Amino acid sequence: MSDGNTSRRVPWVAMSLSFLSAGIGHIYCGRIYKGLLLYFSWFVIPLSCFIAAFVEPSAGVLIGFVLLPVTLVMIIYLYAAFDAYEIAKRGGSDYELKDYNRAILYWLLIFVWLAYPISLIAGVREFVYEAFYLPTRSMNPSVVQGDRILVNKLWVQKQFPERGDVVVFRNPEPTGGRVFIERVVAVAGDRIVIKGDEVEINGKRLERNRIPLESLDGIRDQIDGDPFYESNSGKRYKVMYGDGPAAEIETDPIDIVVPPRNVFLLGDNRDRSRDSRHFGPIHAGDIIGHVDYIFYPTGNWSRFGVYRD
Amino acid sequence: MNEDAQIVSQILSGKTSEYRRLVDRYQKPIFRFVHNLIGDQHDAEDITQDVFVAAFDHLRSFDARRASLSTWLFTIARNRSVNHLKRKRGPKTDLSDRSVRSHTATDDVARQEFWQQLDEALALLPMEQKTAFVFAEIEQLPYAEIALIERTALGTVKSRIHRAKQALRAVLEPTMREQ
Amino acid sequence: MMSNDPMYDDWINQRRAIDSPDGLADCVMATVQETEVRRKQSLLLRLAQRIEESRLARWTACMAAFLVGSSPFLYLAYVAQLLVF
Known part of the structure; x- marks a missing residue:
């Protein structure tokens, strides 16, 4: 880079290098350890997400182990650029070149930078958490259109789904979206009978209580039907009837026993959902993950945090 | 002269090997000048090389309308030799001079x-x-x-x-x- | 002027007779080819010097670097479903 062994450290070059990938600006200025630490900051995200996926979901976990690390990496990226600028500025003109001050190293690090965080994020998305944006109303009033949710993918490794769980699964039909989000209503071995609006599990009719609209303030504009609390083996969750073209959704009465390793899924917006009533039970292996969080709710932020029934 | 300018433009367009023609053409007068000025055979060789390398590096700044190539080369050779002599300080009688002379027998x-x-x-x-x-x-x-x-x-x-x-x-x- | 002295003329003549050493052109050409290689390598360096000269160019370089280097964040935003392509 220079004629002799000393060279000027140019502030804007340090900053540009740091923008190209955090930490290279520091390596350029001779701070290799700090530089490498900044450079590998992205590893914070998979590590903390992995921990978050294992512990009991809570708003604190979402903020501290998912959102904070992501924000932190962004702040580190910006900090690194300005810090590198300052170091170069203070460094003066007689910086003694280290043996790692080589353009080829910078190029290599930049090249890796453009790939490694993406691989980490893709890895998190593939195995730990995947974010989804809900384009449809099939889960109103539990999870509504426009919500951004975080699906825990490690969950399926840990346990078999239970009645009342909201899961994301691969669409078994060739038409429609790649994945669906719906609620497990019956599990393997259950006998489920559906006649019109009535759902019966193992001979017991699921009880419903009308929800006063006031308690749904945040998503009032998403409620076009009659919301109910439905009770199913000790769990209580929201469902809705009377929203939309019930006739299209109408199916023949169902009376089946859910096969082993299968689950029976229903969308909470019963009259606007395409689910196990149409394509039958779903194999547990087709379940991608469990809805843990609403990290970016549509409209009102009161529903931010752990997804609650 | 025009031919020199032509070669220069060829070199500038990327035909580096064409530079050899210019070196062949001017190495004798340039070396002779440098040698006569500074005396030492080895230094003269080094400086002549420097002159041609520097000329190549700055070929873009050569302006055929202002001076001929030989004038331009002589200018570089003069400046380099003068710098060299100033660095060495003081005249130096050398032995290699005689080796040049011996073939006059x-x-x-x-x-x-x-x-x-x-x-x-x-x-x-x-x-x-x-x-x-x-x-x-x-x-x-x-x-x-x-x-x-x-x-x-x-x-x-x-x-x-x-x-x-x-x-x-x-x-x-x-x-x-x-x- | 002094040319009436034959010994002086001889001195001038033998100085005029100095010939360039063999291989000088080869040496020059070898160095020149080397410089060519080095010049290509330092193209970035010269580009940097150009950019150095203007504040606008420096800002542009930094912003360009930011656009390239922050692309993983773009991907992150896409994965987080905040950006839809």
């Missing part, structure tokens, strides 16, 4: 001595007289061209050469008297 000791005295007198000349003298007497360049190279007026060049010759004659005369 003369046994005439008196002549040898006389030449040596001239060499020394030349080496002792002030820098601008020395360069002007070498350009004028050995390279036989027109005075106008020397003025261009030295970046000075024609009259100044003339007077410098005149004074250089006078200085050499001063060396010459006592020697002749001794003979």
Whole structure:
């Protein structure tokens, strides 16, 4: 880079290098350890997400182990650029070149930078958490259109789904979206009978209580039907009837026993959902993950945090 | 001249190997000039190389309308040689000079001595007289061209050469008297 | 002027007779080819010097670097479903 062994450290070059990938600006200025630490900051995200996926979901976990690390990496990226600028500025003109001050190293690090965080994020998305944006109303009033949710993918490794769980699964039909989000209503071995609006599990009719609209303030504009609390083996969750073209959704009465390793899924917006009533039970292996969080709710932020029934 | 300019534009368009034609054409006068000015064979070789490499590096700044290529090369050679002499400080009589001379195969000791005295007198000349003298007497360049190279007026060049010759004659005369 | 002295003329003539050494052109050409290689390598360096000269160019370089280097964040935003392509 220079004629002799000393060279000027140019502030804007340090900053540009740091923008190209955090930490290279520091390596350029001779701070290799700090530089490498900044450079590998992205590893914070998979590590903390992995921990978050294992512990009991809570708003604190979402903020501290998912959102904070992501924000932190962004702040580190910006900090690194300005810090590198300052170091170069203070460094003066007689910086003694280290043996790692080589353009080829910078190029290599930049090249890796453009790939490694993406691989980490893709890895998190593939195995730990995947974010989804809900384009449809099939889960109103539990999870509504426009919500951004975080699906825990490690969950399926840990346990078999239970009645009342909201899961994301691969669409078994060739038409429609790649994945669906719906609620497990019956599990393997259950006998489920559906006649019109009535759902019966193992001979017991699921009880419903009308929800006063006031308690749904945040998503009032998403409620076009009659919301109910439905009770199913000790769990209580929201469902809705009377929203939309019930006739299209109408199916023949169902009376089946859910096969082993299968689950029976229903969308909470019963009259606007395409689910196990149409394509039958779903194999547990087709379940991608469990809805843990609403990290970016549509409209009102009161529903931010752990997804609650 | 036009041919030189053509070669230059070819080199600038990427045909680096064409530069050899220019080197072949001008290496003899450039080396001769440098050698005559500084005396030492090895240093002269190094400087001549530097001149041609520097000329290549700055070929883009060569302007055929302002000077011929040989004038331009002589200018670089002059500046490099002068810098070299300034760095070395003080005239230096060297042995390699004689090795050049030996192929003139003369046994005439008196002549040898006389030449040596001239060499020394030349080496002792002030820098601008020395360069002007070498350009004028050995390279036989027109005075106008020397003025261009030295970046000075024609009259100044003339007077410098005149004074250089006078200085050499001063060396010459006592020697002749001794003979 | 002094040319009436034959010994002086001889001195001038032998100085005029100096020839360039063999292989000088080869040496020059070898160095020149080397410089060519080095010049290509330092193209970035010269580009940097150009950019150095203007504040606007420096800002542009930094912003360009930011656009390239922050692309993983763009991907992150896409994965987080905040950006839809």
